[in-house]
Amino acid sequence: MDINTIVLLWIAAAYCVMTTRRVSPSDTDSCGGLCRCNETDLSALCDGHGNNTLQFGVPPLPSFVTNLMLKSFNIQNMTRKTFAFVQSLNLTSLNINNSTIADIEEDTFSVFSHCKNLKLIIGHNVIAETVISKVLKGLRSLTLDYLDLRHLNISDRDGTFFNPLSGASVQSITVSKNYLTKYNHSQFVNVSNLSYLDLSGNDINVTTLTYSSVLRQLLLNYNRIPRFPIICRRHKSMFPNLELLKLDHNNIDYINSKQIYCLKKLKYLDLSRNFFTTIATNTFAYLPHLETIRLRNMVFDLVSIKEYAFNNSNIRSIILRDNRMELQHALHVDSFAGCDRLEDLDLSYNQVTKLPKRHEYIRDLLRRLHNLKWLSLGSLLLFEIPEIVMNLTKIEVLELYTNYISKLPDRFFSRMPKLKKLYIGTNSFSSLDRTDFPLSMRERVKVLEFSGNPFVCDCKMLWFVEWMRRTPGTFGPVSNYMCTNSDGSIKRYLMTDMHISLNFCLLSFETALIIVSLSIFVIIVLMTSSLVYKWSWNIKHCIYMLRYEKTSRNETNINYIFDAYVIYCAENRKWVLEEAIPNLEERAGISLCIHERDFMPGALIVDNIVDSLRRSRRVVLVLSNDFARSHWCQFEMCLCQTYLLEHRRGLLLAVLLEDIKPCYVTKSMYAMLKTTTYCTWPGDDRQAKDLFWQRMRQALTSA
Incomplete structure (x- = not known):
């Protein structure tokens, strides 16, 4: 050795x-x-x-x-x-x-x-191209x-570099940031299972495609491709299952529907930063699965986007930002016609300058997009929020940054009930009215970006500064919120450091006297109201029963329509629909009166309740903790008990879904549980459930 x-x-x-x-x-x-x-x-x-x-x-x-x-x-x-x-x-x-x-x-x-x-x-290594080619040949034994x-200085000048991969099994290949000048898919066609190919960041200017049924994602962005690759040939797609195609940052000078119509599985298409300037009618209409189109920051200004250019009911997202377009001249008002499911639209960093028809144009442009959830209108030279925006009630994210907006429309947040994020920084707001920001909105909205506005440090903004101090995460970087003094000085201060003298914000004596007087009056009203509120259910109960007193005395012969009227709370709706109806109505033929199905539309709720009691042979109470907590359910139960006592009908059956906590048990419920037969729901025990429903059917069908 x-x-x-x-x-x-x-x-x-x-x-x-x-x-x-x-x-x-x-x-x-x-x-x-x-x-x-x-x-x-x-x-x-x-x-x-x-x-x-x-x-x-x-x-x-x-x-x-x-x-x-x-x-x-x-x-x-x-x-x-x-x-x-x-x-x-x-x-x-x-x-x-x-x-x-x-x-x-x-x-x-x-x-x-x-x-x-x-x-x-x-x-990211230093390896000779011939050595890498040798490595590729040895990969055939691997899965x-x-x-x-990436970053291996591969040039493939003779067009054979990737041939050794033939016979290998690779799902995803990334060859980005190299020096390839040609892309011939025949070199990859014999790589089994190849569904993802990334050739971005090269110098590719020639593309030759070969049929592949497995390729799902193709990235050719950041190259020098002069025209759209020939994917559709003789009504056949070279990549019939392609779902993602990135061709952004190339030199493509023309795009039309004939170049892409065969991509029936395509979901994502990025054509940003290319040279074409026109998008014709129905360019994307024949792509049934297309969801996202990106046309951002084109090399030359887009000069003409025709009517129905994006006509496709499956599209969810369209990105047209950073194109410096004069929208009224370049973007037809019917460009988005047919985009019934569009959820995301980005038009920021373009221009809408033509007055006085600016808002009419935006209204006509967006009028069909009722499903929008994210809308970006940043840097469009807007002086006020377009009225059409408030009509798009499903919007969750709204971007209006870098405009000239100085105030919010009346009831802005109330008219946009699902808005969670608002970006409206770098506009012309000098102050914010507290009444424009209701408490319900403050709990709902997660992001409220107002930075970069020319705020004035005065009492009107004191409430906003206090809000920022309590929840700084809602407003973005607080260091971007500056304000100036109301005396006209140009010196700016950090808003969270704003200190205003108490004397500056104190009320006058006359105003204080009025407020005290009003406060005393309000206290008296509140005390009276609280007493009325405390006995409100009793008062309502008496009023409603008096309305039916005369009718109930004259009732002699009653024709019952239902075998039982079921009283339950909204939280137990699933039990009624999935357990009670199938086991009693569908299997035993017992007719149930269910309020959400059998109440008369347009009638008062109490009228429907009493009518249902009169038309039902028995009453079933579905009791739970949620039922006990509900004031309305308690009222309905009391109304039912009173009605049955007055008509000498004791046919009340209670179902106890769970043990009710003592703190929720009212006196009337306690008395009812002591004097009325009730069945306890057995839960998931199948045999016990069968016995439970047998007892229920027997109780509801007995004379």
Whole structure:
């Protein structure tokens, strides 16, 4: 045995000794001299610090490691032996980066052929193109989930670089940030399971497509492609299952429906930052699954977007921001006609300058978009919020930043009941009226961005400053909120540091006297109202019963329509619909009166209740804690008890869904439970449930 073999065995033994101790989540230095392990995220990071040659291979690592990263090595020759000590690991990710590798043998990574769905990342290294090509050929023995070849200076000048991948199994390939000038999909067509291909950030100016039924996502953005790739050929799609296509930041000078109509599965299309200036009618109309269109920051101004240009009832999101368009000239008012399901629309950083028809144009442009949830009208030179915006009641996010708006419309937040985020910074607000911000709105809205407005530091803003101090997270960076003094000085202050003299905000004596007088009057009214409110249910009960006293005395012959009238609270609706109706009506033919189904529309609720009592042979009370907490249910129960007593009808049956807490039991409910037969709901016990429904049917059908 020579000296080199002995040294190698000694180093291996040392590695084994150093890694026999179990690694805890807090101990990340237990993998040897150059590796750090973390059991929490199942990872190991081996750092060569720019000079380690990894001569003896990756050291032995704990068996829990599934993510291995090698960084900053200077490797002369990477072989199977490099990974001899870790080849038994069940890796899901192998990441080699920021290293210089002179050579890699073809079968180097075959030691991980047992690892299913491995992510192999070898981008961001210094490796010769011929060496990488050799590595690709050796990947045929692996099943890869992801292959990363970014930043490797790949040029593929002869158009054969990716041919060695033929026969390999790779789901996703990224070759971005290289120097490719041509894209020929025939090099990838024999890569099985390839559903994602990223060729962004190259110099591609020629594209040749070959049929692939498995490709789902294709990224060709940030290249120099001069015209739309020929995907539709002889009424056939080269990529019939393509769902995402990114062609932004290219040199495409023309787009029409004939170029894309065959992409029947396409959901996401990004054509931003290209050279075309016109979008014709029905350009996207033949893409039945299209959800998102991005046309942002075109190289030349979009000069003509025709009527029905986006005509597609499946589209959810349209991005047209940063195009510097004069909307009234370039964007037809019927451009969005047919977009019945559109939820997101971004028109920010364009212009609407033509007066006085500015708001009429915006009204006509948005009038059909009743399902919008996110609307961006930032930097459109608006001087007030368009009225049509308040009619779009489903909006949750509204962006109106960088305009000239100085006040909110009347009842703005009340008219937009679902608004949660409002971005209206950098406008012309000098103050905010407290009445425009009702308490219900303050609890609902999560973001209220008013920064960059020319606020004045006075008493009118004191309430807003206090609100900002209580909940700073609602308003964005508070350092962006500045204000000036009301004396006209130009010096600006941080709003949260605003200090206003109490004398400046004190009320006059006459005003204070009026307020005190009104306060005394209000207190008297409140005391009277509280007494009335305390006995309100009793008063209502007496009034409603007096209304039916005469009628009830004259009743002799009653024709019953229902076998039972069911009284329940909204929280127990599911039990009534899923348990009571199927077991009593559908299986036993017992006719139930259910208020949400059988009440007469338009009649008073109390009239419906009494009519249902008169037309029902029996009454079923569905009792629960929710029922006991409901004032209306308590009233309905009292009305029922009084009615049955006056008519000498004791046919009341109670169902107890759960034990009712003593604090919720009223005197009338206590008396009813003591004097009335009730059945207890057995829960999920099937045999007990069958017996329960048998007893219920017997009680409701007996004479």
